[in-house]
Amino acid sequence: MRNPQLNARGELTHLLTLEGLPREIIVNILDTAASFVGVTERDVKKVPLLRGKSVFNLFFENSTRTRTTFEIAAKRLSADVINLNITTSSTQKGETLLDTVDNLSAMHADMFVVRHAQSGAAHMIARHVGPERHVINAGDGRHAHPTQGLLDAYTIRHYKRDFGALAVAIVGDILHSRVARSLIHALNILGTPEVRVIGPQTLMPAGVESLGVRVCHDMREGLAGVDAVVMLRLQSERMRGPLLPSAQEFFKYYGLTPDKLALAKPDAIVMHPGPMNRGIEIDSAVADGPRSVILPQVTFGIAVRMAVMSILGGT
């Protein structure tokens, strides 16, 4: 069966997950993004590629940063952007997801950027709309957040150049993290020899080793000698209930402090997809410290999303 993201010519026409994507497609996205970084530094930060096209941001789940960066990316490609905050609209009145999509397609939508709490929602829309419209998954349940995985990979490549000799640690709530899953796929496809996931047993998905990562429950072991540390957000709703005793205890064992970061390589970079919980998964001294690349990640995220949209829009 063909990868549902690729058209008959093997070109990327939807971006739903990084899992199973050919390496050259990912490398092409990262290379294209590098060219867009230059555009975003000019006086006129726009190029005409998506002039006359309409991009619909369909956010069934709240997000400010991701929605905003998609909106900026689309506008810098000269597209018209329509933001729909669906949690407060038709679905509340009982409309189904595909009816919503059909209505928007009738309004001549060219591209949908979809965030949904349900894993597989973007896939379903992509199957439904066919090849003339393009779908980008902006996060579906615990499954995937491919543009975040790409911008994380872009950031690592920017600072470390070659994936072939790197050790990368992903720390925190791996269980609920679509960011972790997408980054693990990206790092594997790009040939990273060592990817470690660090976190308590209760926040580690069963069988995560099958993704080709090394599982550590101890920060000292997990951070030793790594080139990049990716901290994940601990979602507050997980701090109640049986998975975690308390935020303080989590910080004690898994929060990134200057002491723990000292175990990594001296030039290791620190990343975080945002929004950060200071004092829970990351100490302010690290978040604001010289090795933090958390804000450049946001800037690169726009260029990466411009690259994805312009590649999809051209197929």
Place this chain on the structure above:
Amino acid sequence: MPLPDAEALCAELVKKLRPVVTAATAMVGIHTGGAWLAERLHRELGLTVPLGRLDISFYRDDYAKSGLHKSVKASQIPFEVDGRHILLVDDVLYTGRTVRAAMNELFDYGRPESISLVALVDRGERELPICAQYCGATHAVPKGAMLRLHRDDSGRLALRLDA
């Protein structure tokens, strides 16, 4: 008819450009062949404003038909465009669409005082009202054939007809 010798055309362009360049003249080459030619001309003419390079992939008018080109390079314009006299350099002038895209991109950096077009070869068959102010030679090739500039390891330039 044999293809013209790129090295001889280069020398010819240097001769034509020498009297018109000044200390304020800026030069921009279009990726890839135009940038090679521009590197050569920039050096031989001793221009002091740093050389600019454009990859016009984000401005092509065939994006809707052909999609985004693979291996897009970053454009670099390392000088203030406003008020500048710019020599825009390409290897082969053909339909004129590349030049139009390059001018559109340049104007997103600023408002140049003037733009003049420098081409190594004009192969004719223009589709837009564009002409080169400084041209090495005119040379017709069969429609659909690809006339391209190549550069070998020693930096030597040569024209080739690719099927």
